[in-house]
Amino acid sequence: MSREEEFVKKLEERFGRRVRDPRIQRARRIFVEIDGKDLREVLTYVKNELGFDHISAITGLDVGEDIELIYHVAYENSIELSIKTKVSKKDPRIDTVADIYDPAGIYEREVHDLLGVVFEGNPDLSPLLLPDDWPSGVYPLRKDKSFEELRELVEKSGVSGK
Amino acid sequence: MVKIVVGPQHPALKEPERFLLETEGEYVKNVRVRIGYIHRGIEKAMENRTYIQNLYLAERICGICSDAHTTCYVQAVEELLGVEPPPRAKFIRVITAELERIHSHMLWLGVAAHEIGFDTLFMYVWRDREIVMDLLELISGNRVNYAMNTIGGVRRDLNSEHVDKILKGLNVLEARTKEYIKMIEKEPSVLKRTVDVGILSKADAIKYGAVGPTARASGVKRDVRADDPYAAYDETPFNVITSDGCDCFARIIVRAEEILESINITREALKKLPDGEIKIRVKPRIPPAEALSRVEAPRGELMHYARSNGTDKPERYKVRTPTLANIPALCKMLVGGYIADVPIVLAGIDPCFACMDRVLIVDHEKKKSEVWDLEKLRRYGREWYSKR
Structure with missing residues (x-):
């Protein structure tokens, strides 16, 4: 079993069907989907239990009714796990993860600027860009x-x- | 308490930032950051252009590491398409990328020398940097914005004359770089201004998400070329340079030694350069897919994310540059340090130029504010150190 498959297995064991559509696109690239309410729990788990200690970026996309957020976290600078979730465009709010991954604070400011998502609990959402x-x-x-x-x-x- | 605003920088240099420094006496107590002064909206612009047109935009995200951006871009698009470039193209990508890293690191070494008032080194390094600039011009036709990459391969081939000239140039660069390292390690003016300045511990480098030479100078052995290999890096083994110094001096040494490592990688790639095609033809329309592409740019981990929608234009294109990733770590380095060290610490992450064009000093006691330019802050730093 590859390391990528192991990570997917562990995520499924821990979160069951709360982790949807896990996909290993190629070596070192994993994509999964979750609900916004599970975001903090999942990120805390992948950081503390699985060793994904680096956040590469947060991507925001306008997908019609919703804004999709993708949290790209890396394991030993090698395996990139992209965790996707959606927030409604009518009230785009989600909990901050800046206390889990420090650099997320600045990436949340970027998404707040460009797509209007409010990251609740982020102490500084002043304009960045x-x-x-x-x-x-x-x-x-x-x-x-x-x-x-x-x-x-x-x-x-x-x-x-x- | 005095608040000092550093920046925003000159718009001619990329990624200008403004730092609001809250100071007590000579110490920096807190830092707040604001960027975006030359935010050009490239991600939005890319949604309106075809994949081929976007090559030109990607080339222009960065003026110093343009090849890193196009490499990251073409890899993302190739993954969306499900195609692989020919082996020869992958090696040419490595060669161009390493020549670019040499030029970028030498440029930085000169800037760092200038920031601490060691202009002799600055002049020497920039003179020798012309060697690699000429090599880049030789193979690509351009000193900057090389336009070597295209979707499915590279646009220009290397011939035997190119290979000979690159090898000759690398010999000179290698001798010169070794000379600099010897000079830097012994030169008191470098040591006094950089040792124990701008400390970032290994734990903090990881915690604050530092990337590239900034992380490696804090003992974090991470390099996308080694950990998440792309192009032909899995066939050109190299040493990931690290240092446990955790200070500005370590950042100088790591980059200087990385120049030597880049020279070795380029030699290895030239030796193993396979024969064959340099590009494959690809379709203009791309079915819905997504891809995450990473490259070790001269400044560290560069990440692009692309999503296609079946047309000839991307649905979304996201770019995360290494300088943005290094800003939280930079803030950490500045806090607790001297105001006089701000220029070299800022330069230490190599934010493309670290040029503080305008510095606003707000003196709350005298209730007056004053704008300092970079030269004044630099002079302040040098004079402050000469009085110690």
């Missing part, structure tokens, strides 16, 4: 705003990038 005077409620990486609209917005509203 967008200008201080960026209009509220405009999230550049959501699909309802085209690249052209965003450019117009920047030019018209006098968003100065300061």
Whole structure:
């Protein structure tokens, strides 16, 4: 059994059907899906019990009704486990994991800026990438705003990038 | 308590940051960070362009490690397509990547020397860096933005003349780099400004997610080339350089020794360079899939995530650069250190230039604020040290 298969087996033993669609895409790449309410429990487990001690990034995607979040965590800088979950676009909220993985704090700020997801418990969700005077409620990486609209917005509203 | 704002940096340099330093006397007590001053919206732009057009965007994410970004990009797209580039292309990717690492590390070594006021070393290193710049121009036609990679392989082949010239250039670079290491290890002006400065313990390097030479200088033996091999790195074995110094000096030595290691990898790749095609043809439309691609950029782990939707444009493209990953660790290094050490500690993670263009000093006692430029902060650092 490969290390990847072992990790999937352990996740299934521990969380049963709460871990959905585990997929080993290729060597060193695992993808799984979970519910947002299980996020902290799963991440705590993979960090403390399985040794995934590094968070590479948090990816956010606009998938229509929902925002999909992918937490990419790494085992010995080798195996990347991507844990996917969804939050409703109407009320995009999820618990912070910055107390589990320190660097997650800054990655949550990035997703908060660009997709408007609120990470409850994150002490600092101030703008990281967008200008201080960026209009509220405009999230550049959501699909309802085209690249052209965003450019117009920047030019018209006098968003100065300061 | 005095608050000092460092940055934002010059927009001509990439990844400018602003650091708000809360200070007490000469000590930094707390750091708050703000980036995004040249946020260009590349991830959004990539959703609007075809996979081929995005090659050009990926090339321009970074001006120093453009090859790392295109390598990461083409690997992600190749995984979406389910294709493998020919073996010769994989070796040419390794050669270009290592030449790029040599140029990037030498550029950094010069910048680090400048930050501590050792401009002689800066001049020497940058003079010698021209050797590798010429080699990159020789094989790619460009000094920067080499455009070597394409989906399914590389765009340019190497001939025997290229190989000879690269080997000759590497010999000179190797001799020069060994000379620098000897010089740095003995030079009191380097030792005084970098030993025990900007401490990041091994445990903290892991905790705060440090990557690349920054992590390796804290004794964390991690390198994507070795741990998650891509291109032809599984066929060009090398030593992962680490140091237990955990300070700015260790970061200098690790990068200098990595230049030597890159020279060895390039030689090995040239020796084993297989014959054959350099690229395969691929379809413009990509069925729904996802891929996570990683590369060891000169500054550390670079990660791209791609999702396709059946069209010729990606549904989502995500980029996480090594400098962003190193920022939490950088904040940790700054806290507890001297204001005078801020330039070299900032430069220590190699945030592409660590150029603090504008420094705002807020003196709460006198209720006045004053803008310092980088030169003033640097001078402050040098004068402060000369009085000690």
